[in-house]
Amino acid sequence: MNRNEVKMKRMRIEQALRAEQGSDSVVVCGWVRTRRDSKEFSFLELNDGSCLKNIQAIVDKGVPGYELLERVGTGAAVRVTGALVESPGKGQKWEVKASELTVIGEAAPEFPLQKKRHSDEFLRTIAHLRPRTNKYGAMFRIRSELSFAVHHYFRDRGFFHVHSPILTGSDCEGAGEMFRVSTLDFDRMPKKEGRTDFGEDFFGKEASLTVSGQLSAENMACALGSVYTFGPTFRAENSNTPKHVAEFWMIEPEMAFADLTDNMNLAEDCIKYLIRHMREKCADDLELFGRFVDKTLFETLDNIEKNEFVRLPYGEAVEILAGAKQKFEFPVSFGVDLQTEHERYLTEVHFKCPVIVYDYPKGIKAFYMRMNDDGRTVAAMDVLVPRIGELIGGSQREERKEMLLARIEEQGLNREDYWWYLDLRRFGSVPHSGFGMGFERLLMLLTGVSNIRDVIPFPRTPNHLEF
Amino acid sequence: MNRNEVKMKRMRIEQALRAEQGSDSVVVCGWVRTRRDSKEFSFLELNDGSCLKNIQAIVDKGVPGYELLERVGTGAAVRVTGALVESPGKGQKWEVKASELTVIGEAAPEFPLQKKRHSDEFLRTIAHLRPRTNKYGAMFRIRSELSFAVHHYFRDRGFFHVHSPILTGSDCEGAGEMFRVSTLDFDRMPKKEGRTDFGEDFFGKEASLTVSGQLSAENMACALGSVYTFGPTFRAENSNTPKHVAEFWMIEPEMAFADLTDNMNLAEDCIKYLIRHMREKCADDLELFGRFVDKTLFETLDNIEKNEFVRLPYGEAVEILAGAKQKFEFPVSFGVDLQTEHERYLTEVHFKCPVIVYDYPKGIKAFYMRMNDDGRTVAAMDVLVPRIGELIGGSQREERKEMLLARIEEQGLNREDYWWYLDLRRFGSVPHSGFGMGFERLLMLLTGVSNIRDVIPFPRTPNHLEF
Numbered sequence: 001m002n003r004n005e006v007k008m009k010r011m012r013i014e015q016a017l018r019a020e021q022g023s024d025s026v027v028v029c030g031w032v033r034t035r036r037d038s039k040e041f042s043f044l045e046l047n048d049g050s051c052l053k054n055i056q057a058i059v060d061k062g063v064p065g066y067e068l069l070e071r072v073g074t075g076a077a078v079r080v081t082g083a084l085v086e087s088p089g090k091g092q093k094w095e096v097k098a099s100e101l102t103v104i105g106e107a108a109p110e111f112p113l114q115k116k117r118h119s120d121e122f123l124r125t126i127a128h129l130r131p132r133t134n135k136y137g138a139m140f141r142i143r144s145e146l147s148f149a150v151h152h153y154f155r156d157r158g159f160f161h162v163h164s165p166i167l168t169g170s171d172c173e174g175a176g177e178m179f180r181v182s183t184l185d186f187d188r189m190p191k192k193e194g195r196t197d198f199g200e201d202f203f204g205k206e207a208s209l210t211v212s213g214q215l216s217a218e219n220m221a222c223a224l225g226s227v228y229t230f231g232p233t234f235r236a237e238n239s240n241t242p243k244h245v246a247e248f249w250m251i252e253p254e255m256a257f258a259d260l261t262d263n264m265n266l267a268e269d270c271i272k273y274l275i276r277h278m279r280e281k282c283a284d285d286l287e288l289f290g291r292f293v294d295k296t297l298f299e300t301l302d303n304i305e306k307n308e309f310v311r312l313p314y315g316e317a318v319e320i321l322a323g324a325k326q327k328f329e330f331p332v333s334f335g336v337d338l339q340t341e342h343e344r345y346l347t348e349v350h351f352k353c354p355v356i357v358y359d360y361p362k363g364i365k366a367f368y369m370r371m372n373d374d375g376r377t378v379a380a381m382d383v384l385v386p387r388i389g390e391l392i393g394g395s396q397r398e399e400r401k402e403m404l405l406a407r408i409e410e411q412g413l414n415r416e417d418y419w420w421y422l423d424l425r426r427f428g429s430v431p432h433s434g435f436g437m438g439f440e441r442l443l444m445l446l447t448g449v450s451n452i453r454d455v456i457p458f459p460r461t462p463n464h465l466e467f
Numbered sequence: 468m469n470r471n472e473v474k475m476k477r478m479r480i481e482q483a484l485r486a487e488q489g490s491d492s493v494v495v496c497g498w499v500r501t502r503r504d505s506k507e508f509s510f511l512e513l514n515d516g517s518c519l520k521n522i523q524a525i526v527d528k529g530v531p532g533y534e535l536l537e538r539v540g541t542g543a544a545v546r547v548t549g550a551l552v553e554s555p556g557k558g559q560k561w562e563v564k565a566s567e568l569t570v571i572g573e574a575a576p577e578f579p580l581q582k583k584r585h586s587d588e589f590l591r592t593i594a595h596l597r598p599r600t601n602k603y604g605a606m607f608r609i610r611s612e613l614s615f616a617v618h619h620y621f622r623d624r625g626f627f628h629v630h631s632p633i634l635t636g637s638d639c640e641g642a643g644e645m646f647r648v649s650t651l652d653f654d655r656m657p658k659k660e661g662r663t664d665f666g667e668d669f670f671g672k673e674a675s676l677t678v679s680g681q682l683s684a685e686n687m688a689c690a691l692g693s694v695y696t697f698g699p700t701f702r703a704e705n706s707n708t709p710k711h712v713a714e715f716w717m718i719e720p721e722m723a724f725a726d727l728t729d730n731m732n733l734a735e736d737c738i739k740y741l742i743r744h745m746r747e748k749c750a751d752d753l754e755l756f757g758r759f760v761d762k763t764l765f766e767t768l769d770n771i772e773k774n775e776f777v778r779l780p781y782g783e784a785v786e787i788l789a790g791a792k793q794k795f796e797f798p799v800s801f802g803v804d805l806q807t808e809h810e811r812y813l814t815e816v817h818f819k820c821p822v823i824v825y826d827y828p829k830g831i832k833a834f835y836m837r838m839n840d841d842g843r844t845v846a847a848m849d850v851l852v853p854r855i856g857e858l859i860g861g862s863q864r865e866e867r868k869e870m871l872l873a874r875i876e877e878q879g880l881n882r883e884d885y886w887w888y889l890d891l892r893r894f895g896s897v898p899h900s901g902f903g904m905g906f907e908r909l910l911m912l913l914t915g916v917s918n919i920r921d922v923i924p925f926p927r928t929p930n931h932l933e934f
Contacts, residue, residue, distance in 0.1 A: 010724055012625050012692065029724040031690075031895045048723075049691035050625055077895035079724075104724075105866065105896035128887040129894065131690035140691060144627035151618055158479050158517055160611035165925045166633065166676075166699050167646075167714050169932040179634075179648045179669070181676065183703045186647070186656060186663040196653040202646070202703055202713070203932035209633075209648065216925060216934065223498075223598035224516035224607060225479065231699065232633050236650045236669055246669065247634050256515075257477055257496040257546075257571075399572070420595040420934055427596065428498045428544035429572035458632045458683060465636040465670035467683065467887055 014050035016084055017094055023084040028055060028096055029104065031132060032076045034115055035069065042069050044078065049131070052138055052284045056087065056095040065101030074114055075107030075132070120454050127458050127467050135292070138285035139455060142278065143443060149277040150230055150251055150439075153270060159226040159253060164213030166232065169205055170417050177236035178208040179246075209234035212436060215368075215421055217254035218397060221432055222424050228253040230439070238462050242451040245440070246460040254434035260370075260379040260396040263433035264356050267383050267392050268309045270437075271354075275305050278446055286447070294448025300386050301446070307353035312346070314360045314377065320350055337364045343382075343389035355384045367407040368421075369395040370431075381435070388445050394435025401425035481517035483551055484561055490551040495522060495563055496571065498599060499543045501582060502536065509536050511545065516598070519605055519751045523554065523562040532568030541581055542574030542599075587921050594925050594934050602759070605752035606922060609745065610910060616744040617697055617718055617906075620737060626693040626720060631680030633699065636672055637884050644703035645675040646713075676701035679903060682835075682888055684721035685864060688899055689891050695720040697906070705929050709918040712907070713927040721901035727837075727846040727863040730900035731823050734850050734859050735776045737904075738821075742772050745913055753914070761915025767853050768913070774820035779813070781827045781844065787817055804831045810849075810856035822851045834874040835888075836862040837898075848902070855912050861902020868892035 010029045030046035033054050037043075040061050045054040057080045059066055072078060079102040087095035112118075112126055113133060123130040130136040151161065167181055183202040184190065190197040198206050213229035220227045229252045237244060253270075255262060279286060279301065290297040312320075314334075321332040321342050326349065330339045338357070347355045358381040359372060369378035383392035398404040404425055408415050415422070443455040453459040458467045477496045497513035500521050504510075507528050512521040524547045526533055539545060546569040554562035579585075579593055580600060590597040597603040618628065634648060650669040651657065657664040665673050680696035687694045696719045704711060720737075722729060746753060746768065757764040779787075781801075788799040788809050793816065797806045805824070814822045825848040826839060836845035850859035865871040871892055875882050882889070910922040920926040925934040 014625070029897070049627075050693075075895045077897045104898070105892075105894075107894045111894045126887075126890075128686040128890060129690070131687055137690060140629070140687065141627055144622075144629070144694075147628050147630075148618055148622050151615055155611075155615050158481070160516075160608055161614050162607070162611070162924060163614075163699070163716055165714060165927060165934075167701075167927050167932060177650065179650060180653070181646050181648055182653070183644065183646060184653075186649070186651075187661075189653060189656060194654075202705070202929060203927070204930040205932060207932055219595040219934065220598055220607065220924060223596070223604060226517075227611075232630070234634075238669070247632060249630055420593075423593075423595060425572075427572075427574045427578045428542045430496070430544045431571070457629060457687060460632060460634050460670070462669060463671040465634060465672060465674055467632075467686065 010079070012050040013046065013048045013053070013055045016055055016096070017051065017053055017092070019084060019094055022086060022094070025081070026084045026096065027079060027081050028057070029077070029079045030055070032072055032074055032078060032107075034074060035072055037069070042066075044072070044080070046078070046080065047137075049137055051141075052134060052288060053092070056089065056092060057082065057098050058095060059098040059101050063098050063101060065098075065103070068101060068103045071103055071106050073107055073109070073111070075111035077104040078102060079104055120451065124453055124459070131457070134288060136454075138288050139443075139447065139449070140457060142282050142285050142447060143455065145282050146274065146278055146443060146446065147230075147439070149274050149281070152277070153273050154228045154253060157226070159228050160220070160224045162213070162217055162220045162227045162229050164210065164216035164229040164231060164252075166210050167203075167207055168210045169203065169207060170215070177238075178211060179234050179236045181207045181209060211235060212250070213252050214254065214434065214436065217252055217434060218424060218432065219420070221254040221256045221434070222428070222430065225257070226253070226255045240462060242453075244461070245452050245456060246462070248452070248456065249439035251437045251439055252434060254432060256430045256432045258396075258433045259431050260358060260381060260433060263394050263396060263435060264309075264311060264358065264381055267356070267381070267394065267435055267437075268354075271383070271385070271391070272305055274442065275301050275446065289447040289449070297448040300448075303352070304354055304385055309354040309356050309383070310351045311356045311358065314357050317342075317346060317357045321345065324350070335361045335363055338382075340389040343384040344386070347384040347389070348386045354386070357382050357384065365395070367411045367413060368397050368404070370398045371403050371407070379433075385445060387448070388441055391441055391445065392435050392437045394433065396431065396433040399425060399429045399431050401429065477546070479517040480513065480515045480520070480522045483522055483563070484518065484520055484559070486551060486561055489553060489561070492548070493551045493563065494546060494548050495524070496544070496546045497522070499539055499541055499545060499574075501541060502539055504536070509533075511539070511547070513545070513547065514599075514604070516604055518608075519601060519755060520559070523556065523559060524549065524565050525562060526565040526568050530565050530568060532565075532570070535568060535570045538570055538573050540574055540576070540578070542578035544571040545569060546571055587918065591920055591926070598924070601755060603921075605755045606910075606914065606916070607924060609749050609752050609914060610922065612749050613741065613745055613910060613913065614697075614906070616741050616748075619744075620740050621695045621720060624693070626695050627687070627691045629680070629684055629687045629694045629696050631677065631683035631696040631698060631719075633677050634670075634674055635677045636670065636674060637682070644705075645678060646701050646703045648674045648676060678702060679717070680719050681721065681901065681903065684719055684901060685891060685899065686887070688721040688723045688901070689895070689897065692724070693720070693722045707929060709920075711928070712919050712923060713929070715919070715923065716906035718904045718906055719901060721899060723897045723899045725863075725900045726898050727825060727848060727900060730861050730863060730902060731776075731778060731825065731848055734823070734848070734861065734902055734904075735821075738850070738852070738858070739772055741909065742768050742913065756914040756916070764915040767915075770819070771821055771852055776821040776823050776850070777818045778823045778825065781824050784809075784813060784822075784824045788812065791817070802828045802830055805849075807856040810851045811853070814851040814856070815853045821853070824849050824851065832862070834878045834880060835864050835871070837865045838870050838874070846900075850902075852912060854915070855908055858908055858912065859902050859904045861900065863898065863900040866892060866896045866898050868896065
């Protein structure tokens with residue numbers, strides 16, 4: 001291609017389909033979904049990923065490039081120059097009447113995405129190609145828009161986005177197994193008194209991948225007021241479930257001058273906003289999931305959007321569960337952590353709407369959560385929603401230095417590791433609160449997809465590190 | 468604090484300062500920057516991080532809480548209830564006349580950020596507190612807004628945001644040293660034939676932290692059309708320079724149906740947009756850098772915003788450099804990679820405006836860049852800007868399968884590792900192009916800050932993994 005050539009710019013198919021008027025000369029590029037031939041012309045259904053819908057191109061016999069059509073099968077890339085004209089066919093306003101067809105790239109005959117339904121399991125093995133299907137194209141457009149909506153929501157409310165570090169020297173909340181990061185030569189580990197000498201490593205000490213950006217976010221909130229992180233986090237749990245991946249994205253707002261009620265208000269408002277935004281901006285793509293993946297999808301979303309979230313102390317939640325007719329695999333009593341079966345019972349069966357459970361027993365929660373006056377519960381909260389269970393976990397943080405120190409010791413942590421975290425409580429300490437929301441869980445809620453591997457482009461799970 | 472108490476919500480100081488009218492009752496919370504006492508009243512300068520400016524609060528003798536003022540030094544957190552009234556003082560429209568003062572958290576007397584100038588080196592040792600200074604508060608607000616601007620720019624132009632994986636099994640472009648990620652027991656490494664047995668590791672094989680999301684982005688662009696990644700990337704280079712950190716954020720757009728010219732156009736437009744957006748949205752914060760950090764800052768930004776970028780083939784760049792009067796540390800000839808001194812000469816001295824150098828010799832560029840017809844250069848481009856040198860590196864990707872295979876073999880790479888990348892060239896291959904822009908470099912350009920450690924909240928460098 002000559003760089004100085006004046007080229008007709010391509011029009012995205014999404015733009016073409018919502019054009020207000022026809023045009024004598026447009027260029028669309030895309031991948032062929034189907035080709036149908038009749039004697040005097042051929043139909044091509046083209047998709048360029050800009051939206052769910054295809055555009056139809058009609059190539060008449062005799063049009064330059066018509067003779068190339070036999071090489072154009074499903075998956076081939078073509079450029080069609082022509083006129084954007086009203087379509088006599090159903091379900092589309094516009095189509096392209098070709099004046100020229102160019103084959104950009106053929107598809108080898110073994111192209112796996114021929115016109116038929118494929119299982120999600122199969123599509124995971126070709127994660128590099130699955131975004132070319134309707135379902136995964138829609139999924140990743142939704143993922144993109146949801147990500148934008150998150151930024152938009154927080155910025156609009158005066159929150160600053162913070163890039164919390166991925167590499168960390170602290171096992172910040174003891175939350176799950178961590179991946180270790182190193183530049184040591186694994187075949188010849190340097191040793192000191194029989195153990196690995198991390199003094200030789202890149203950072204001169206043990207390094208891991210973060211499990212949460214919270215502690216960094218607290219540093220920043222105690223300077224900028226309201227902040228949020230939105231980045232990748234990691235868990236090295238060796239579990240093969242539809243809910244776990246080793247690498248996932250998390251949204252963590254943190255607010256200075258805010259207590260647990262402010263935190264619950266933010267969580268509820270945020271979830272409702274995101275659902276509303278997405279239903280407005282991604283209607284076509286979501287529609288696909290409502291039709292083919294979960295017929296009750298929009299009912300669930302309506303429920304969350306329209307109901308006030310129930311706010312329920314943990315103690316009362318336990319009473320409800322203990323009195324429930326339903327048999328649970330794990331018995332419940334005060335002091336025990338809730339399992340997904342309990343969470344789903346509360347939100348799906350008992351209240352039939354989202355529930356925020358708060359004031360959990362201190363024994364099952366992290367050291368940094370604020371001790372309540374009863375001395376046995378902490379100002380923690382979990383937001384439970386139908387189909388997912390826990391979508392958000394958060395707390396008011398312990399801002400009183402002596403109380404925090406007591407909790408650090410109680411949990412056998414090393415106070416030297418937290419010198420900077422304790423500093424926040426020495427210098428102008430303020431009540432502050434925040435939460436974490438799993439971005440993939442939110443996507444599962446929004447699309448009805450039940451396996452987390454199918455809402456992230458290239459999922460990382462035990463023994464899976466392809467692409 | 469009673470959760471059911473109806474509280475007066477705090478007003479962010481940024482909101483208060485741009486109020487259109489006064490108010491009888493406002494609540495502001497913030498950290499005290501200074502206190503000045505006179506006989507009958509005290510002035511407090513409060514900052515809550517929402518903007519650069521402080522708000523002034525006047526606390527008259529006799530106001531509830533007045534007696535607490537002796538405990539209120541620099542760094543303490545307070546809540547002031549009162550009236551928002553026009554300020555008779557200079558430089559501010561509004562101030563708060565307190566009707567009540569509450570001390571939220573005192574600052575221990577050793578609070579390090581007393582009213583005086585601190586060196587950047589010192590402030591790095593208290594990275595958890597430095598965002599409470601004017602300079603770093605401004606920096607991290609700018610960082611947040613710039614991050615939003617990036618998303619806004621690409622979304623507006625039909626690009627989809629892709630979360631490319633951080634954990635990777637492929638040394639994607641051989642670009643620099645990689646960090647290894649593992650869950651093996653470092654003290655007792657499993658061995659197989661004398662070497663580490665990665666079959667026992669979490670992923671069943673060697674895993675690293677990504678150095679670029681490009682290859683993933685190509686997968687997605689060849690389905691969705693235009694995409695971009697914006698996430699953390701890692702280099703384990705053991706270099707202590709003002710330009711290197713181990714963890715940094717990178718923006719990588721990738722466009723299907725686009726050649727090198729489209730790529731250059733996007734890069735130029737994107738940089739100009741981001742500068743324009745930031746000057747509009749963060750005027751106060753940028754002003755600080757123009758005054759105290761780099762007096763030529765706005766001149767540099769004007770230069771970039773207003774000039775058309777020069778587009779210069781690498782061959783011509785070499786001729787210019789070879790003919791320059793300036794002595795370079797590294798001599799230049801065709802086939803040699805340009806150093807920062809050369810890049811800065813071209814953009815600062817010779818052209819005095821941004822320069823895009825393109826068509827680099829294949830020997831110094833990565834395997835995936837598209838071979839030009841001359842057989843000795845590839846369709847690569849670097850964008851050079853004053854003060855920074857290379858801000859962007861990009862290329863048109865090799866979309867021809869046989870050419871790509873030849874390059875893979877030529878560079879001694881293992882073609883089996885790239886089966887999925889090669890698949891893109893088997894099934895509807897299209898010309899596509901993209902680039903990478905270092906987010907921190909962009910921030911350095913925008914603020915005039917010369918050390919990368921000072922544009923990222925918690926920098927990671929050799930032997931530094933604190934906070």
